[in-house]
Amino acid sequence: MIGVADLRVALGGRPVLQGVTFRAGPGEFVAVCGPNGAGKTTLLRALAGLLPGCRVQPRQVAYVEQGARSAWGLTVIELVMLGRIPWGDADADAAGRAMQLCGVAGLAGRRMDRISGGQARRAMLARALATEAPVLLLDEPAADLDPRAGHQVMRLLAGLAAGGSTVVAVLHAVELAAAYATRMLVLDEGRVMADGPPALAMPAAAACFGMELGTDGSARLLPPREWEG
Template identity: 45%
Template sequence: MTTTRANPLTRLFARGRRTVPARPVPGAALAEAVGLHVRLGQREVLAGIELTARAGEVLALVGPNGAGKSTLLGALAADLPAAAGEVRIDGRPVGDWSAPDLALRRSVLPQSAALSFPFPVEDVVRMGRAPWAGTPFADADEEAVAAAMTAAEVTEFAARPFSALSGGERARVALARVLAQRAPLLLLDEPTAALDLRHQELVLRICRERAAAGDAVVVVLHDLGLAAAHADRAAVLHDGRIAADGPPAEVFGDALLSRVYRQPVEVLPHPRTGAPLVVPVRAADNARIPRGLPS
């Protein structure tokens, strides 16, 4: 039988006074950016963002490198401060929540997962349960850890040191930690970047399952095909602003994506599902390249 291991995170959260959130009602706004501006150094990275993530949906943040996707996710997580405007979590400004209370309401998967010590995989996943220490839901720790490891397909190397894993395996363990946390708002930054085809699909299926269970999932993606196939909504970022926000079938258009990515593309319906397929127009297709694209 697995025994629960105490760790400093658990002790830290157990000391805090927290309000355990109720399960959100479908469509409830779990994260909101209102007139959000974020500066990193002297550069304004986000300029006037208006965005809402709702319970029961997968919201994909897409756009070219440097468009502000990860910065927006960091602001929604309350990891980056707003220079102007506001971010709300569960209806309240992020500054009104203590760190322990925030940890019960949102979980965050960063782009890269690094640990200084060779913790076993199971212990890394169990770290996601730290916010629930001292609450009635702490009794669900073992079940939550086991379910998260099964979902992310990491159970078979539960005893291996995290530092001994491949990049893709580490990414799945980090996702399992987020799933074990069982916060109603999941903020995932490029969760498919290090994964093979099978596990990319696994991650997006998990996102869909969490949304179907009533969570809000915000996921940064570079693969527009994955976003089109799995997201309820897509926010297309361009130069720190939202160029379009809506169902992928409505916002993924040739002209918009060609302009935003500065690469001519065609958007075609999938022959079976009808989901948009985004195909770059390559040099061999010069005759079909749209003329007069903005630089």
């Protein structure tokens, strides 16, 4: 179980979250959607215990930040092993299972800076899974993946949630989110616009992005308006 109640955050004087209440439990795969600057990443950072006043147990929550990269030319296995830091052990079985799940077991000895972006993204996910935390917080886990790899990652996350994990992922690809998540949280300008099953939350998400919903549940982007401001 993870959540925040009436969370208000201002960064540099600008209100980023204006009273967000959110709670997620085992079995849920929550997609956090909304335009840039809606406060999605800030909400995830709060859940991860990275904002002042928010503390969480490192063994309970695994977090992958947006565009996560590692410094140095770590090998994939070295990177995945970092997920064991909260336990202070070097549990090779946990790391092996995580790499298997993410399809990077064959890359164990390769350097992170010598594999493709998609493979590096999956290795980062394996690093989070190696912690075996009940809660997974992921910022854009499917960004810069090719369509097939994106679907693979989403299916993996849905499977983890079905297995009893709590998965909260910031996703820009709303259609992908609608296809796999069990629940969708739509944020705009620091407020919750919708929170519920994707089928019910999609109209709110579409409204945020200026999208038109098809009758079959598909979403199509309307011609964009001019830049404002």
